[in-house]
Amino acid sequence: MKKLLAIILALLMLLSLVSCGNVQEEAEVTEQPIVTEDIEAEEMVIEDDAVVDDDDAIGETVAEEASDEIVHVVGWTDEFDDMPYPFGSSHEGDPDYYYYRTTIDSFEEADNYFRSYCGSEEYAAWLSEYRNSGCVYTAIDEFANVYSCIKYFNIPDDDAREILESTESFTDEEIDLILSDDAEAVAKYFVADTVFRKGKNIYSLCWIYNHSIEDYKECGLTSSDMALSFLYFDNVNLTDEAEEAIKAKIQRFLNTESNQMICSEELKGLVSEYIVLRKLFSTGYMSSSYEMVEVDGHEYYQVTDQRYNTWEEWEAYIRYYFTDDLAEERLEDDLFLNVDGYLYCSSGGIGYPYTDDYTYELLTNGGGVATVKVSIPSAWDDDEPNVRILTLVLDDEHWKISDIADIALQ
Numbered sequence: 001m002k003k004l005l006a007i008i009l010a011l012l013m014l015l016s017l018v019s020c021g022n023v024q025e026e027a028e029v030t031e032q033p034i035v036t037e038d039i040e041a042e043e044m045v046i047e048d049d050a051v052v053d054d055d056d057a058i059g060e061t062v063a064e065e066a067s068d069e070i071v072h073v074v075g076w077t078d079e080f081d082d083m084p085y086p087f088g089s090s091h092e093g094d095p096d097y098y099y100y101r102t103t104i105d106s107f108e109e110a111d112n113y114f115r116s117y118c119g120s121e122e123y124a125a126w127l128s129e130y131r132n133s134g135c136v137y138t139a140i141d142e143f144a145n146v147y148s149c150i151k152y153f154n155i156p157d158d159d160a161r162e163i164l165e166s167t168e169s170f171t172d173e174e175i176d177l178i179l180s181d182d183a184e185a186v187a188k189y190f191v192a193d194t195v196f197r198k199g200k201n202i203y204s205l206c207w208i209y210n211h212s213i214e215d216y217k218e219c220g221l222t223s224s225d226m227a228l229s230f231l232y233f234d235n236v237n238l239t240d241e242a243e244e245a246i247k248a249k250i251q252r253f254l255n256t257e258s259n260q261m262i263c264s265e266e267l268k269g270l271v272s273e274y275i276v277l278r279k280l281f282s283t284g285y286m287s288s289s290y291e292m293v294e295v296d297g298h299e300y301y302q303v304t305d306q307r308y309n310t311w312e313e314w315e316a317y318i319r320y321y322f323t324d325d326l327a328e329e330r331l332e333d334d335l336f337l338n339v340d341g342y343l344y345c346s347s348g349g350i351g352y353p354y355t356d357d358y359t360y361e362l363l364t365n366g367g368g369v370a371t372v373k374v375s376i377p378s379a380w381d382d383d384e385p386n387v388r389i390l391t392l393v394l395d396d397e398h399w400k401i402s403d404i405a406d407i408a409l410q
Helices: 002-030 055-065 096-100 105-118 120-130 146-152 157-167 172-178 183-190 205-210 213-218 223-235 240-257 264-283 311-321 324-331
Strands: 196-198 201-203 288-295 298-303 336-339 342-345 359-366 369-376 386-395 398-405
Touching (some): 105 120, 105 146, 105 157, 146 172, 157 172, 205 223, 223 359, 223 369, 223 386, 223 398, 240 359, 264 359, 264 369, 264 386, 288 342, 311 398, 324 398
Antiparallel strands (some): 196 201, 288 298, 369 386
């Protein structure tokens, strides 16, 4: 009997020890540190062999493990402004598209076709270091894209051409450009329409959001650039706090450049003249005589308008309202012709299906630059109005139109 009791006590002690061991192991598991923002992005490379069936499931798992605390991992290696995180925990659409975008889609995505050629591990390491979401690299031959991929891995032209042709995304001329050494020309051709290019450098909205006013100036970004970026950020679903922060920073930049602002009378006059010019360049119609010349199958008639019946007067009129680049574009329009010093016009334009009841709204004003939204109602009830964003700059004490953008503001 004594032996039986001893055996029972021994078994109870053994069970107690095993139970304590399990509790200790569970405690060790729950005491694992939670992932924080200090994790380097380079450590999060997913191997090609890993298979993910459901991206949404990944998000759900992370949310459960973090107890609803969203952790943002950022791999920046530079100093940035202290700005609030731009996106909330939920948002409509894909804000990353405009926020991180640098080039047109076909160019930005084509480097994926080179993954196998470069080797999965090497490609993943390159992408992790040079991805444009890091906001560190801005040169077209540095941040991750098809052009920099070819340069970085020193891919022979014949091999690169074969892969580029397989994408069915580029013309022969575009492939020739991608395989060239002219980085600035590549950047100019493939740059997205909601970012800014200076030489071979492209500055995304992500870059603008996180960099300082001093960086803007160092990189040559102008008041006109920043006034437009003010509008581009409307395409990104920023939080209210983030939107307030970036627009305040842009306004501070404009204020540091200059305190010169357009007055209401100047704005009214410039918008009014823009409407006149828009009609002219849409229709080609002016007061004219029966004096006609034919060029390349098009008939041109001599203009009789007293404001500009000579080419010199016409050029002076255009240059008065447009900055040099836009003026050159307008003067090269084939609706108008210089014939022996006289202005001739062709009425072969596309027409002007809009009313005269236009409206305009001043969006930004300061730093010698202003932006204004001009809305021209359609002559047809069912059609949307024509909306353009004009950028106005103070050029030699006179306000001129420097950019005309078709932007779908949210």
